[in-house]
Amino acid sequence: MKVLLIRPQAPNKLSFINILDNEPLELEYLYTELLHRGFEGYIYDGLIENTSVKDTILWESPDVVAVTGYITQQKLMIDYCRLAKEINSNIMTIVGGVHVQMNYEAFYDESIDYLMRSESVSAFGDLLAGSDLSTINGLIYKKDGRFIQNELIPIDINTLPIPDRSFFNRHKSKYHYLHLQEVATIKTAFSCPFSCNFCYCTLLAGGKYRARDLSLVIEELKTIKSKNIQIVDDDFLVNKNRLLEFIRLVRENKIDKTFICYSRADFIANNEDLVRELRSIGFIYFLVGLEAISNEELVAMNKQVSIDENRKCIEVLRDADAHCIALMIAPLSADKAYFRKLYDFVKETKLLYVTVSMFTPIPGTPLYEEYKDRIVSDDIEDYDFLHLVLEPEKLTKQQFYREYNKLVLRLYNLAKKSGIYDFMDIEFYKNMLTGYLKRKMRGY
Numbered sequence: 256m257k258v259l260l261i262r263p264q265a266p267n268k269l270s271f272i273n274i275l276d277n278e279p280l281e282l283e284y285l286y287t288e289l290l291h292r293g294f295e296g297y298i299y300d301g302l303i304e305n306t307s308v309k310d311t312i313l314w315e316s317p318d319v320v321a322v323t324g325y326i327t328q329q330k331l332m333i334d335y336c337r338l339a340k341e342i343n344s345n346i347m348t349i350v351g352g353v354h355v356q357m358n359y360e361a362f363y364d365e366s367i368d369y370l371m372r373s374e375s376v377s378a379f380g381d382l383l384a385g386s387d388l389s390t391i392n393g394l395i396y397k398k399d400g401r402f403i404q405n406e407l408i409p410i411d412i413n414t415l416p417i418p419d420r421s422f423f424n425r426h427k428s429k430y431h432y433l434h435l436q437e438v439a440t441i442k443t444a445f446s447c448p449f450s451c452n453f454c455y456c457t458l459l460a461g462g463k464y465r466a467r468d469l470s471l472v473i474e475e476l477k478t479i480k481s482k483n484i485q486i487v488d489d490d491f492l493v494n495k496n497r498l499l500e501f502i503r504l505v506r507e508n509k510i511d512k513t514f515i516c517y518s519r520a521d522f523i524a525n526n527e528d529l530v531r532e533l534r535s536i537g538f539i540y541f542l543v544g545l546e547a548i549s550n551e552e553l554v555a556m557n558k559q560v561s562i563d564e565n566r567k568c569i570e571v572l573r574d575a576d577a578h579c580i581a582l583m584i585a586p587l588s589a590d591k592a593y594f595r596k597l598y599d600f601v602k603e604t605k606l607l608y609v610t611v612s613m614f615t616p617i618p619g620t621p622l623y624e625e626y627k628d629r630i631v632s633d634d635i636e637d638y639d640f641l642h643l644v645l646e647p648e649k650l651t652k653q654q655f656y657r658e659y660n661k662l663v664l665r666l667y668n669l670a671k672k673s674g675i676y677d678f679m680d681i682e683f684y685k686n687m688l689t690g691y692l693k694r695k696m697r698g699y
Contacts, residue, residue, distance in 0.1 A: 256383060257295045259317035260285055261308060263324045263331040264301030276302050277485065278430050278440045281323050281352065283418040288376040290419060292384060298422045301331075303429040308335050312342050319383065323352035326617065329361060329635045337366040349382070356407075357619030359395055361635075363402055370395035370402075374445065375410045412445050412467045417475045424480055432485055432515055432540070433608075439481040443467045447489040466497060473504045476512065485515040492518035492541075498529060505536045515540040521560045524567035527574075534575040540608075541572055542580045548600045552586060569604045580608040585659060587614050590649040594658040598665055607670050611663060612640035613655075 260282040279300045289296035299311050312320065320339040322332045336348040350362050351371035359370050371379060373393030381391050388396045393407035420439070423430070427437040448464040476484070492498065505512075514537050523530055523541065530538075545565045547553050553560055572579040583597065601609050615638055616623040616630075632644040647655040 256319065257297070257315065257317045258285075258289055258319040258321060258383065259297050259299060259312065259315055261299045261320065261322045261335055262301055263308075263322070263328040263335065264304075265327075275432060276430050277432075277487075278420075278423045278427075278438070280418060280440045280442065280487065283420060283422060284376050284415065285321065285379055286422065287416045287419040288380045289383075291416070292380045294383060300422075300426075303426055309338055309342070312339055312346075316343075317346060319347040319349065321349040321351065321379075323350070324354065325352070326354045326358070327636045327639045329354060329358075333362065333364050333366065336364065340366045349379075351379070356393075359404075361618075368397065372407050373410060374412075375414070376416065377414070409445075409463055409465070412442075412465045413471060415442070415467070417471070417478060420479065427481055432483065435483040435513060435515070437481045438483040438485055438515070439479045440485045440487050441472070441475060441479070442487050443469075443472045443491065444488040444493070448493060464493070466494065469497065469501055469504055472501070473508055473510070476505075476510050477508065479512075482511070483513045483515075486517075489517060490519060491516035492522045492526075495526060495529060498533070502532050502536055510536075512537050514538040515542070517542045517544075519543065519560065520545055520568035521564045523571050524564040527571045530571055530577070531575045534577045538577060540578050540580055542582060543568060543572075544582045545569075546582065546584050547586070548583075548597055566604060569606060573605070578608055579606060580610070581606050583609060583611045585611050585613050585655075585662075587645055588648045589655070589658070591654075591658055594662045598662055598669075601666060602669060607673055609666050609670070611659070611666070613643055613659065615640050615642075615644055 262279045262282055279298060279302075282298050282300070286296045286298055297311075297315050297317070299308065301308070304311070306314075317339075320336065322335050324332045332350055336350065339346045339348055347369070348367050349369045349371060350367050355362055355370055356372045359372060362370055369382060371382070371394060375392050378392045378394065382388075382394065388394060388398075389403075389405065391405060392410070394405045395402050396405075397403070423439060427439070430438050432438040444464060444466045446464045514533075516538065518541050520543050523543065544558075545568070546556060546558060548562070550562050553562065569579050569581075581601070585594070585597070589597075597611070616626040617638060626645060629645050631646055632642065634642075637644050643652055643655060646652070650658065
């Protein structure tokens with residue numbers, strides 16, 4: 256049996272090639288299971304491929320096409336299954352991933368044979384091996400013209416294999432994180448122990464945080480033929496004792512890596528010594544959801560963090576000679592003054608790396624249920640945090656996009672002066688962003 260594993264390319268709009276391109280870890284897990292089962296696999300990563308999906312299907316002649324992706328790739332995921340069926344109606348089509356896990360009904364399409372909701376790679380292998388469909392964890396399949404949903408049972412994260420990275424090793428020059436080259440990814444936990452109402456991460460994997468055994472994490476790190484590692488846990492800095500043990504094991508095993516991870520601001524603010532220890536073993540970039548510039552906004556998000564903790568977090572990372580990559584949200588209530596205040600906050604706190612998303616309730620989250628009757632866009636590709644899917648409250652859409660555009664360009668210029676973007680053609684990306692937002696403003 257030959258299986259084609261597909262990650263779609265970015266569907267539209269903004270392309271940050273050579274800046275934020277991640278290894279296709281989810282496909283590598285599946286590829287590893289294929290090898291274990293004695294099946295033949297081929298990974299197609301739309302981020303780096305030069306050939307089309309159609310040409311790849313025609314050339315590889317797979318028995319199975321399995322596609323994974325995120326919310327903005329929903330159309331492409333379905334289109335690829337339709338394309339596979341058009342080329343050969345006997346091709347088995349399977350769709351999975353985090354978006355499918357939370358919004359599987361959006362994929363009830365005649366071109367899709369199976370939906371995989373479980374993180375279990377064994378469930379994927381069981382399906383291909385012809386196991387009883389009713390016994391496969393989290394599987395959705397067709398019976399008598401309708402979709403049947405098996406129970407989704409959270410798995411032990413320690414059952415995940417150490418992925419075969421032969422694909423990454425052949426193409427690692429294509430995977431980047433800012434100025435870091437050849438960046439590999441690793442997962443050490445499922446879900447998140449917190450409950451921010453805008454985030455679907457805390458709902459994944461059954462909504463229960465489960466950390467991987469550190470001996471397995473260290474074993475996997477030893478196999479990675481790359482200096483730079485992004486830890487893709489929704490929140491890596493959760494348990495202080497676990498982190499101290501991780502630091503000890505990294506030193507004991509003489510692992511020399513540069514690390515990127517996600518964290519909450521309050522943990523960093525309240526664990527200055529631990530952050531310094533993490534920096535000493537190679538942690539350089541910390542992605543932190545600061546989100547807002549007022550306590551009122553943070554309370555509304557159920558963030559359970561204060562503005563003072565956000566500020567302290569920035570200071571702690573700067574003092575440790577590490578970088579805070581601040582993740583911010585422009586709320587619907589933003590007016591011109593708010594955008595200026597956000598810029599002033601960044602300038603005052605001397606933040607360098609800042610991304611600003613537009614307020615976007617993601618399907619599957621409690622926030623979406625709260626706002627779903629006010630959604631004004633029916634285009635799933637607009638859920639990229641760079642589009643307004645709701646009407647702003649104090650500005651017209653045109654005004655909101657204009658102020659957002661001005662803010663982003665001012666932030667780029669502010670950062671550019673520090674030299675942090677010398678590795679990229681900043682003028683190209685500024686022009687791309689400006690052109691994109693101008694098109695959006697003309698469209699409303």
